[in-house]
Amino acid sequence: MRKISTLLGIYFGFTLGSQAQQIVQRDPLIVTMISEVSPDSLRSHVDKLVSFGTRHTLSSVSDPKKGIGAARRWVLSRFNEFAKQSGGRMTATIDSWMLQPDGRRVDKEHEIGNVMATLKGTDPNDDRIFMVSGHIDSRVSNVSNRESDAPGANDDGSGTAAVIELARVMSKYSFPATIIFVAVSGEEQGLLGANHLAERAANEKWNLEALLNNDIMGSNHSPDTRLIDNTKLRVFSEGLSGFETDKRANGVRQYGAENDGKARTLARYVKEIGERYVDNLEIKLIYRNDRYLRGGDHTPFVNRDFAAVRITEMNENFNNQHQDLRTENGTEYGDYAKNMDFEYLRKNTCVNLANLANLAKAPSMPQNVTLEARNLTNTTTLFWQAPKAGKVKGYYVLMRETHWPFWQKKFFTDKNGLTLPYSKDNYFFAVQAVGEEGHESLPVLPRPSMR
Incomplete structure (x- = not known):
């Protein structure tokens, strides 16, 4: 048994007789990818999205310059351009269908579509999928107004630009598992594109291990509190999804696993890996599925038992969200690119990249x-079997106190079991596989063995 790391999962090295030196172990290839994410490139993506006037879900699908259709075709063109540098691994498409009137936010039949780029994994035995999303549609104050200009620079041009930039950078590299980059439609009309995609993933039995949904992630200040800070990023995660909760309730209650559903386990992972690779950024774990009165495209996936989280800025400016373009009492309203911080958006995009690359x-x-x-013991013994895909160097056993929000200690072993001198009654544990180059899988919480 060898202790590899401590608090926050960050690695430390100590030199005897001298001041302690901190060593953060990073994959040089992931560091290179992160260095290629450009704030200027992100700005150009946002500016182009804004140039379509409105990207309302029900706006024109045929106009060559204005509306959701033109915006979707432009994103597809960017994905296809990036695919040329992928060695044939990346393909892109618009997954389209006809939207039917619902008597609420959809008043007529209308074509809708999600723009998707798939970077196929190189391991034929690895069917895992990791997905990153942002929603391409925008709106003004009236959710049914499909004519007025709705720049949607931050909501959610920022998330869509991040997805485009991730595809640009990552398409040049190969990964054993598959990564899907998607600009979903219909978020403002009720998470329509995300529901369609989540249902498809469930019906087609995708091995979707994680979805990172990015929505409103490029502004660093809030006018009502006057806070300006580009060093913090929120990750929202639900403790337990509504998927078959009744069937799982007894086990969850008995062993205190209310805080360890798939989404929250993913959120802890996002924090550890994001802070490992992105400097001057603290990832704040928000223990709820989303903000008050709001919703996001991760929710349909959570409701179908996939691990999915929402990544969003720390200090929202509501004057710039869902607003008609106007000035009242000296205050300008509207979601313009000039209100964004593109260095902040760069850092937040890099959090996504580090996590996607490390997972894949x-x-x-x-x-x-x-x-x-x-048996009644003051020690803890765990067992596991090898993963289905990937070359394994060993395993980390993770440990934290029951009240602690994230993992505190890691113990490495190259065996398929480990006994620790810590009581199972006092801590939570999990196990993750470690690859030959040090990349960690998502953690798996153990189920009690009573036999």
């Missing part, structure tokens, strides 16, 4: 993780 390069999760619970 890691082995899949260990299988059949169990905690021996037959």
Whole structure:
């Protein structure tokens, strides 16, 4: 048994007789990818999205210069351009269907579509999918107004620009697992594109291990509190999804796993990996699915038992969201690019990149993780089986106090089991597979073994 890391999952090295030196272990290839993310490139993506006037879900699909159709075709053209540098691994399409009137936010039949680029994994035995999304549609104050200009620079030009930039950079590299970059439509009309995609993933039985949804992530200040800060980023995650909660309730209650659903486990991972690779950024874990009175495209995935989180800026400016373009009492309203911080957006995009790359390069999760619970002991013994895909160097056993928000310690082993001198009654544990280059899978919480 060898302790590899401590608080926050950051690695430390100590030199005897001298001042402690901190060493953060980063994959040089991921560092290179991160260096290629450009704030100027992100700005150009946002400016182009804004140039379509409105990207309202029900706006024109045929106009060559204005409306949602033109915006979708432009994003597809960018994906296809990036595909040329992928060695044939990336393909792009618009997944389209006809939207039917619902008597609420959709008043007529209308074509809708999600723009998707798929970077196919190189391992034929690895069917895992990791997805990153932002919503391409925009709106003004009246959710049904499809004519007025709705720049949507930050909501959600920022998330869509991040997806485009990630595709631009990552298409040049290869990963064992598959990564899907998607600009979803219909978010403002009720998460329509995300619902369609989540239903498709469930019906087609995709091995979708994680979705990172980016929505409103490029502004650093809020006018009502006068806070200006580009060093913090929020990740929203639900503790337990509504998917078959009734069937799982007894086990969840008995073992205190209310805080360890798939989404929250992913959120902890996002924090650790994001802070490992992106300097001057603290990732704040928000323990709720979303903000008050709002919703996001991760929710349809959470509701279908996929691990999905929402990534969003720390200090929102509501004067710039869902607003008619106007000036009242000296205050300008409207979602313009001039209100954004593109260095902040760069950092937030890099959080996505670091996580996607680390996940797609890691082995899949260990299988059949169990905690021996037959006897009363002050130690903890865990067992597991090798993951289905990927080359494994070993495993980390993670540990935290029951009240603690994220993992505090990691223990490395190259075996398929480990006994720790810590009581299973006092801590939570999880196991993650570690690849030959040090990339970690998502953690798996053990199920108690009573036999």
